[in-house]
Amino acid sequence: GIDEVKAEVHRIVRNVQKARSENPNADVRVMHHYLFLGNPGTGKTTDCSCILYILYQLGVLPNGQFIEVRRESLVGEYIGTTAPKTMQAVESAMGGVPFIDEAYMLCKETTDNRDFGREAIDTLLGPLENQKGDFVCIATGYTKEMMERFIPSNPGLKSRFDTHITFHDYTAPQLHGIFMGMLKKSGYTLSEEAEHRLSHFFED
Numbered sequence: 001g002i003d004e005v006k007a008e009v010h011r012i013v014r015n016v017q018k019a020r021s022e023n024p025n026a027d028v029r030v031m032h033h034y035l036f037l038g039n040p041g042t043g044k045t046t047d048c049s050c051i052l053y054i055l056y057q058l059g060v061l062p063n064g065q066f067i068e069v070r071r072e073s074l075v076g077e078y079i080g081t082t083a084p085k086t087m088q089a090v091e092s093a094m095g096g097v098p099f100i101d102e103a104y105m106l107c108k109e110t111t112d113n114r115d116f117g118r119e120a121i122d123t124l125l126g127p128l129e130n131q132k133g134d135f136v137c138i139a140t141g142y143t144k145e146m147m148e149r150f151i152p153s154n155p156g157l158k159s160r161f162d163t164h165i166t167f168h169d170y171t172a173p174q175l176h177g178i179f180m181g182m183l184k185k186s187g188y189t190l191s192e193e194a195e196h197r198l199s200h201f202f203e204d
Contacts, residue, residue, distance in 0.1 A: 001174040005047055008165055009054060016058050029133030030060050033160055036140035037147070038167030044140045045101065047167075052097040055136065063095030071105040074120040082116040086123040094135050103139035104150040121154050128160040137161075172202040 012030060019028045036044040049066050056064040069089050076082040090098060100106075106117035128137055139161060141150065151157050170178070176199055183190065190198065 001170045001178075002043055002047065002167060004165055005043075005051075005167065008163070009051060012055070013058065016060055028060055030055060030136050031133050032163045033128055033132070033137040034139070035146060035151075035161045035164045036138055036167060037143040037164060039142065039169055042167035042169060044167050045099070048097065048099050048138050048140070051138075052136075056096075061096055061136065065093060065096035066099060067093035067096065068099045068101055070101050071117060071120075074100075074106070074124075075116045079116075082119045083123045086120045087127075090124065090127050090135070093137075094131070096135060098135065098137050100137065100139040102141050104141045104145035107149045107153040118153060121157065125154065125156045125160060129156075172199070175202045 016028050016030075019026055036048065038044060045068070052061070052064065052066045055061045067089065073089055074082070074086045076085050092098075106121055108115050108117055124137075127135075137160075139146070139150070143166065151161070179198070179202075
Protein backbone atom coordinates (compact mmCIF):
# COMPACT_ATOMS: atom_id res chain seq x y z
CA GLY A 1 0.00 0.00 0.00
CA ILE A 2 0.76 3.73 0.42
CA ASP A 3 2.18 3.85 -3.12
CA GLU A 4 1.67 7.61 -3.38
CA VAL A 5 3.67 8.13 -0.18
CA LYS A 6 6.52 5.93 -1.38
CA ALA A 7 6.61 7.77 -4.71
CA GLU A 8 6.93 11.14 -2.95
CA VAL A 9 9.75 9.85 -0.72
CA HIS A 10 11.64 8.53 -3.75
CA ARG A 11 11.11 11.88 -5.49
CA ILE A 12 12.61 13.73 -2.51
CA VAL A 13 15.62 11.40 -2.40
CA ARG A 14 16.25 11.78 -6.15
CA ASN A 15 16.02 15.58 -5.96
CA VAL A 16 18.44 15.72 -3.02
CA GLN A 17 20.91 13.41 -4.76
CA LYS A 18 20.67 15.42 -7.99
CA ALA A 19 21.20 18.75 -6.20
CA ARG A 20 24.28 17.41 -4.40
CA SER A 21 25.76 15.89 -7.54
CA GLU A 22 25.40 19.23 -9.32
CA ASN A 23 26.81 21.19 -6.39
CA PRO A 24 28.51 19.07 -3.69
CA ASN A 25 28.86 22.09 -1.39
CA ALA A 26 25.20 23.10 -1.61
CA ASP A 27 23.11 23.32 1.55
CA VAL A 28 20.20 21.24 0.26
CA ARG A 29 16.85 21.67 1.99
CA VAL A 30 13.30 20.43 1.45
CA MET A 31 11.27 23.51 0.52
CA HIS A 32 7.80 22.04 0.90
CA HIS A 33 5.16 21.60 3.57
CA TYR A 34 2.73 18.72 3.29
CA LEU A 35 -0.90 17.80 3.71
CA PHE A 36 -1.49 14.15 4.59
CA LEU A 37 -5.07 13.29 3.65
CA GLY A 38 -7.04 10.14 4.36
CA ASN A 39 -9.10 8.06 6.73
CA PRO A 40 -7.95 6.96 10.20
CA GLY A 41 -5.80 3.84 10.27
CA THR A 42 -4.12 4.50 6.93
CA GLY A 43 -0.70 5.23 8.44
CA LYS A 44 -0.48 9.02 8.37
CA THR A 45 1.16 9.47 11.79
CA THR A 46 3.44 6.45 11.45
CA ASP A 47 4.63 7.49 8.00
CA CYS A 48 5.26 11.05 9.16
CA SER A 49 7.84 9.81 11.67
CA CYS A 50 9.36 7.56 8.99
CA ILE A 51 9.66 10.46 6.55
CA LEU A 52 11.26 12.60 9.24
CA TYR A 53 13.86 9.87 9.83
CA ILE A 54 14.60 9.71 6.10
CA LEU A 55 14.96 13.49 5.81
CA TYR A 56 17.26 13.53 8.82
CA GLN A 57 19.40 10.73 7.38
CA LEU A 58 19.58 12.61 4.08
CA GLY A 59 20.93 15.61 5.98
CA VAL A 60 18.23 18.01 4.75
CA LEU A 61 16.87 18.57 8.26
CA PRO A 62 19.46 19.46 10.91
CA ASN A 63 17.59 17.87 13.81
CA GLY A 64 15.48 14.77 14.17
CA GLN A 65 12.73 15.93 16.48
CA PHE A 66 9.16 15.00 15.70
CA ILE A 67 6.68 17.23 17.52
CA GLU A 68 3.06 16.10 17.30
CA VAL A 69 0.58 18.86 18.09
CA ARG A 70 -3.20 19.17 18.05
CA ARG A 71 -5.59 22.08 18.48
CA GLU A 72 -5.08 22.20 22.25
CA SER A 73 -1.30 22.42 21.75
CA LEU A 74 -1.61 25.61 19.68
CA VAL A 75 -4.72 27.40 20.89
CA GLY A 76 -4.79 29.36 24.15
CA GLU A 77 -7.79 29.78 26.41
CA TYR A 78 -7.61 33.55 26.60
CA ILE A 79 -7.03 36.51 24.28
CA GLY A 80 -3.33 37.02 23.61
CA THR A 81 -2.17 33.51 24.54
CA THR A 82 -2.64 31.67 21.23
CA ALA A 83 0.09 33.33 19.14
CA PRO A 84 2.88 32.77 21.74
CA LYS A 85 1.70 29.19 22.27
CA THR A 86 1.73 28.50 18.53
CA MET A 87 5.17 30.05 18.05
CA GLN A 88 6.54 28.01 20.94
CA ALA A 89 5.34 24.82 19.26
CA VAL A 90 6.94 25.83 15.95
CA GLU A 91 10.24 26.81 17.57
CA SER A 92 10.41 23.53 19.48
CA ALA A 93 10.15 21.67 16.17
CA MET A 94 12.60 23.88 14.27
CA GLY A 95 15.05 21.73 12.33
CA GLY A 96 12.60 18.84 12.39
CA VAL A 97 8.92 18.21 11.76
CA PRO A 98 5.92 19.74 13.51
CA PHE A 99 3.03 17.36 12.83
CA ILE A 100 -0.40 18.98 13.16
CA ASP A 101 -2.88 16.17 13.71
CA GLU A 102 -6.51 16.81 12.74
CA ALA A 103 -5.57 20.30 11.55
CA TYR A 104 -9.13 21.03 10.48
CA MET A 105 -10.04 21.26 14.19
CA LEU A 106 -8.34 24.67 14.14
CA CYS A 107 -11.32 25.89 12.08
CA LYS A 108 -14.19 25.37 14.46
CA GLU A 109 -17.36 27.20 13.54
CA THR A 110 -18.57 29.56 16.27
CA THR A 111 -21.58 31.84 16.46
CA ASP A 112 -19.51 34.91 17.35
CA ASN A 113 -16.57 34.19 14.99
CA ARG A 114 -14.16 34.45 17.93
CA ASP A 115 -12.32 31.20 17.48
CA PHE A 116 -8.68 31.35 18.54
CA GLY A 117 -7.91 28.45 16.19
CA ARG A 118 -7.90 30.86 13.27
CA GLU A 119 -5.40 33.02 15.16
CA ALA A 120 -3.15 29.96 15.41
CA ILE A 121 -3.39 29.50 11.65
CA ASP A 122 -2.56 33.18 11.06
CA THR A 123 0.47 32.81 13.32
CA LEU A 124 1.67 29.69 11.48
CA LEU A 125 1.69 31.41 8.09
CA GLY A 126 4.76 33.52 8.86
CA PRO A 127 7.24 30.76 9.74
CA LEU A 128 5.78 28.43 7.11
CA GLU A 129 6.88 30.92 4.45
CA ASN A 130 9.80 32.82 5.96
CA GLN A 131 11.57 29.81 7.48
CA LYS A 132 10.84 27.35 4.70
CA GLY A 133 13.66 24.83 4.59
CA ASP A 134 14.44 25.16 8.29
CA PHE A 135 11.63 22.74 9.11
CA VAL A 136 9.01 20.68 7.30
CA CYS A 137 5.45 21.03 8.56
CA ILE A 138 2.96 18.22 7.99
CA ALA A 139 -0.75 18.78 8.61
CA THR A 140 -3.08 15.81 8.54
CA GLY A 141 -6.77 15.00 8.64
CA TYR A 142 -9.75 13.58 6.80
CA THR A 143 -9.68 14.58 3.13
CA LYS A 144 -13.08 16.30 3.06
CA GLU A 145 -12.54 18.32 6.25
CA MET A 146 -9.01 19.36 5.27
CA MET A 147 -9.95 20.52 1.77
CA GLU A 148 -13.29 22.11 2.65
CA ARG A 149 -12.52 23.57 6.09
CA PHE A 150 -8.79 23.87 6.76
CA ILE A 151 -7.37 25.08 3.44
CA PRO A 152 -10.19 27.61 2.69
CA SER A 153 -9.94 29.07 6.22
CA ASN A 154 -7.03 31.31 5.16
CA PRO A 155 -5.97 32.30 1.62
CA GLY A 156 -2.31 31.74 2.50
CA LEU A 157 -2.62 28.06 3.40
CA LYS A 158 -2.93 26.76 -0.16
CA SER A 159 0.47 28.10 -1.19
CA ARG A 160 2.16 27.10 2.08
CA PHE A 161 0.98 23.48 2.02
CA ASP A 162 1.87 22.98 -1.62
CA THR A 163 2.20 19.18 -1.62
CA HIS A 164 -0.76 16.90 -0.92
CA ILE A 165 -0.42 13.17 -0.31
CA THR A 166 -3.51 10.98 -0.12
CA PHE A 167 -3.37 7.89 2.06
CA HIS A 168 -5.82 5.53 0.40
CA ASP A 169 -7.66 2.84 2.34
CA TYR A 170 -5.87 -0.50 2.30
CA THR A 171 -7.29 -3.20 0.06
CA ALA A 172 -8.19 -6.63 1.44
CA PRO A 173 -5.03 -8.28 -0.02
CA GLN A 174 -2.88 -5.50 1.46
CA LEU A 175 -4.49 -5.96 4.90
CA HIS A 176 -3.89 -9.70 4.57
CA GLY A 177 -0.22 -9.10 3.78
CA ILE A 178 0.18 -6.67 6.70
CA PHE A 179 -1.44 -9.14 9.08
CA MET A 180 0.75 -12.03 7.91
CA GLY A 181 3.83 -9.87 8.34
CA MET A 182 2.79 -9.05 11.91
CA LEU A 183 2.30 -12.77 12.65
CA LYS A 184 5.70 -13.67 11.25
CA LYS A 185 7.42 -10.90 13.19
CA SER A 186 5.81 -12.10 16.42
CA GLY A 187 6.59 -15.77 15.78
CA TYR A 188 2.99 -16.93 15.29
CA THR A 189 1.49 -19.28 12.71
CA LEU A 190 -2.09 -19.90 11.59
CA SER A 191 -4.10 -23.08 11.65
CA GLU A 192 -5.42 -24.32 8.30
CA GLU A 193 -8.95 -23.22 9.22
CA ALA A 194 -7.79 -19.73 10.21
CA GLU A 195 -5.76 -19.44 7.01
CA HIS A 196 -8.82 -20.39 4.97
CA ARG A 197 -11.08 -17.91 6.75
CA LEU A 198 -8.62 -15.00 6.86
CA SER A 199 -8.98 -13.76 3.29
CA HIS A 200 -12.78 -13.84 3.59
CA PHE A 201 -12.52 -11.89 6.85
CA PHE A 202 -10.60 -9.04 5.21
CA GLU A 203 -12.90 -9.05 2.19
CA ASP A 204 -15.89 -8.62 4.51
